[in-house]
Amino acid sequence: MHIPDGFIPLEQCVIYYIIVIIIGYFAVRWAKNNLDERQIPLLSVLGAGVFAIMALNIPIPWGTSGHMIGSPIVSILLGSPYAGVLVMTVVLIIQSLAFGDGGVTVLGANIFNMGIIGSFVGFYLFKGLKPFIHATPAVFIGSFLAIFIAAIACAVELAIAGIFPLEDGLIFMGIYHAVIGLVGEGVISTVVYIAINNVRPDLISKGCLDSNEN
Amino acid sequence: MKTNDKKLLLYSIVIVVIIAILAPFLASTNPDGLESTAKKLNPEALESEHAFQSLIPDYEIPGLSKGNPLSGVIAILIGVIVVFVIAYGIGYIFKKK
Numbered sequence: 001m002h003i004p005d006g007f008i009p010l011e012q013c014v015i016y017y018i019i020v021i022i023i024g025y026f027a028v029r030w031a032k033n034n035l036d037e038r039q040i041p042l043l044s045v046l047g048a049g050v051f052a053i054m055a056l057n058i059p060i061p062w063g064t065s066g067h068m069i070g071s072p073i074v075s076i077l078l079g080s081p082y083a084g085v086l087v088m089t090v091v092l093i094i095q096s097l098a099f100g101d102g103g104v105t106v107l108g109a110n111i112f113n114m115g116i117i118g119s120f121v122g123f124y125l126f127k128g129l130k131p132f133i134h135a136t137p138a139v140f141i142g143s144f145l146a147i148f149i150a151a152i153a154c155a156v157e158l159a160i161a162g163i164f165p166l167e168d169g170l171i172f173m174g175i176y177h178a179v180i181g182l183v184g185e186g187v188i189s190t191v192v193y194i195a196i197n198n199v200r201p202d203l204i205s206k207g208c209l210d211s212n213e214n
Numbered sequence: 215m216k217t218n219d220k221k222l223l224l225y226s227i228v229i230v231v232i233i234a235i236l237a238p239f240l241a242s243t244n245p246d247g248l249e250s251t252a253k254k255l256n257p258e259a260l261e262s263e264h265a266f267q268s269l270i271p272d273y274e275i276p277g278l279s280k281g282n283p284l285s286g287v288i289a290i291l292i293g294v295i296v297v298f299v300i301a302y303g304i305g306y307i308f309k310k311k
Contacts, residue, residue: 001246001247001248002246002248003248004260004262004264005262005263005264005265005266006259006262006263006265007259007262028308031304031305031308031309031310032308032309032310032311033310034310035305035308035309035310036309036310037309037310038219039305040302040305040306040309041219041223041302043301043302043305044297044298044299044301044302044305045223045226045227045230045298046301047297047298047300047301048227048230048294048295048297048298048301049226049229049230049233050297051290051293051294051297052230052231052233052234052237052290052293052294053233053237055234055237055238055241055273055286055290055293056233056236056237056240056241057241057242057243057244057246058242059242059244060247062250063244063245063250064244064245064246064247064250065241065242065243065244065245065246065247066246066247067241067246086301086304087301090297090300090301090304091297094293094296094297094300095293096266096268097266097268097269098268098269098270098292098293098296099268099269099270099271099272099273099289099293100264100266100267100268100270100271100272101268101272101273103264103265103266104264104265104266105265151247154248155251163252163255163256163259164251164252164255164256165255168254168255169251169255172247172250172251172254172255173247173248173251176247176250176251177247180247199222200218200222203222
């Protein structure tokens with residue numbers, strides 16, 4: 001879902017950069033108030049893991065492939081969408097500057113879609129579903145819908161940029177990422193959640209499990 | 215750091231390194247969802263140039279032949295290490311005082 005350079009006019013790129021800087025400010029503020037020293041290794045290893053797994057494109061039908069974005073599960077495990085934003089911002093900057101994966105001018109838009117939308121949708125769906133269903137399906141549904149909605153946002157942005165017609169863009173981006181969300185994001189996030197919950201449930205942040213966070 | 219924290223960190227690093235090594239062999243080379251959509255709806259857009267020359271374009275290490283999976287392994291391992299170090303640094307700088 002990495003938008004390349006040249007897809008979004010520069011004046012629109014600026015808007016996404018501004019949104020990212022504002023959310024980035026709140027993410028840093030979240031870290032200063034909430035990021036426990038003991039969570040730093042988990043945060044770093046999740047970042048490294050997200051980078052590695054994003055290189056693993058899963059084949060889907062129609063001669064297409066896709067990879068997970070990872071921000072929903074990072075946010076769920078660390079107990080805040082801002083954790084997902086911080087990790088994804090690092091990953092996306094390295095992918096863009098070091099490997100040319102995603103453009104530099106559109107970096108703001110890519111962080112907005114995969115970092116901000118992925119984190120907030122995944123985290124709040126998980127948190128909202130948690131009182132009603134078991135945590136495991138809540139992780140699956142949250143992560144699946146997070147990548148799907150990020151793709152929908154991407155299609156809308158590219159329609160505003162005049163690159164894709166809105167309706168066709170929504171249909172193709174939506175269908176491809178719904179499949180990637182089911183077989184990639186949803187399944188892998190659920191496996192990661194179950195694995196960590198089995199070996200070290202104490203590391204999963206309680207931030208999203210009780211009502212009085214912060 | 216407690217011993218069981220160290221153990222978990224070590225195990226997770228091993229898993230991440232295994233993923234990094236396997237990814238170039240297992241990853242599908244088909245275009246991703248966005249690229250596929252662009253191919254159908256606006257193929258000319260894909261010809262746009264990079265605005266910035268990245269250090270290791272397309273995960274191909276300079277000097278290694280194109281399509282050599284070793285290139286991808288090295289590139290992804292470099293990325294994994296860089297992301298780990300920067301994320302650790304950011305966590306350390308902005309952690310709760």
